[in-house]
Amino acid sequence: MNYYCVACKVSKEENVINDIKLYLTKILGIKSIVEIIFPTKQYRVKKGNKKEKITKPLTPGYLFIKSEIELDKFSREFRSINDCYGLVQSKRNDEKEKNVIFKLQKEDLEYASWIFSNKGNITPSKITLEIGQFVNVISGPLATFNGKIIKVDKRNNKVCIYSENSGTLQKVWVPVEIVKKEDLNENDFILKEFSKVY
Numbered sequence: 034m035n036y037y038c039v040a041c042k043v044s045k046e047e048n049v050i051n052d053i054k055l056y057l058t059k060i061l062g063i064k065s066i067v068e069i070i071f072p073t074k075q076y077r078v079k080k081g082n083k084k085e086k087i088t089k090p091l092t093p094g095y096l097f098i099k100s101e102i103e104l105d106k107f108s109r110e111f112r113s114i115n116d117c118y119g120l121v122q123s124k125r126n127d128e129k130e131k132n133v134i135f136k137l138q139k140e141d142l143e144y145a146s147w148i149f150s151n152k153g154n155i156t157p158s159k160i161t162l163e164i165g166q167f168v169n170v171i172s173g174p175l176a177t178f179n180g181k182i183i184k185v186d187k188r189n190n191k192v193c194i195y196s197e198n199s200g201t202l203q204k205v206w207v208p209v210e211i212v213k214k215e216d217l218n219e220n221d222f223i224l225k226e227f228s229k230v231y
Contacts, residue, residue, distance in 0.1 A: 036137040036145040037098040038121040039069075045116035046071040046096060052114045053098075060110075066101040070153035076190070076208045077157065091155055091205060095121070097145045105135045140196040143179050150177060157190065157208040161217070168192065168227040171217065175207070176224035187211060 041049040050069045057067055072091035077084045098104065104111075104120065112119035120135040137145050148155075151174045158173025162185060170176045175194075183204070184193035191206045 035100050035103050036142055036149075037100065037104055037135055038137060038141065038145065039096040039098060039111065040118040040121050041094055041096060042116040042118075043094040046090070046094070049114060049117045050096060052117070053096075053111070056110065056114060061102070068099040068149070070097045070099075070148060072097065072148045072153045072155065074155040074206075074208050075157065077210075088154075091148075091207070097148050097153075099145070099149050103136060105133075108133075108135055140180070144196055147174070147178055155207050157210045159210045159212060159221075160192075161214050161223075162187070162211050166228070169223045170225040170227070171212070171221050171223065173209075175209070175227075178225075182227045 039049070039053070050071060053069055054067070072095075073088050074091045076087045076089065078087050079085075108120045111117055123134045123136060123138045123141060155174050158175035159171040160173075160175070161169045161171065168182050168185070175182075175192075178194060180194050180196040182192045183195045186192070186206075190211060191208050193204055193206050195204050197203075
């Protein structure tokens, strides 16, 4: 499976998804083997006495594609789609060559795979927190994230995740539900531990 990232105009993501699907179906006839996601994150915001679910873009202006077919050779065509800036460059084959690879590599590939494994919707992960020490993930999407947590915003219940060697997206804020250790159920246990959160 091949993964790609597409840059596009912010707030035009859904239009670009439709145009990419139309283009790939019309020209290549590959509707069923390409999946395109505009990733979102879900927050719970307190309004009065109630908590309301709010959905926001996780990566405004970026879409992710999962395809059985390599799409690198269509990079020029992607740029011709309305409001689309094209496939995001992953790396060059060689410093001397002009041959560019768009298929996501290493940390970018892991990040895109994580997005697709969560069906493009990052819901709050349940965590316990010790500032300056550890973030312990009890449940949710962060249990399978490969990277670091570099910041915690306790007030707004979110953490900043970071992929150190990522060329595409390094820092992204995701929602969490912070619970105290003493409030955990007896069935809850640590699925993943992130160390040294500042």
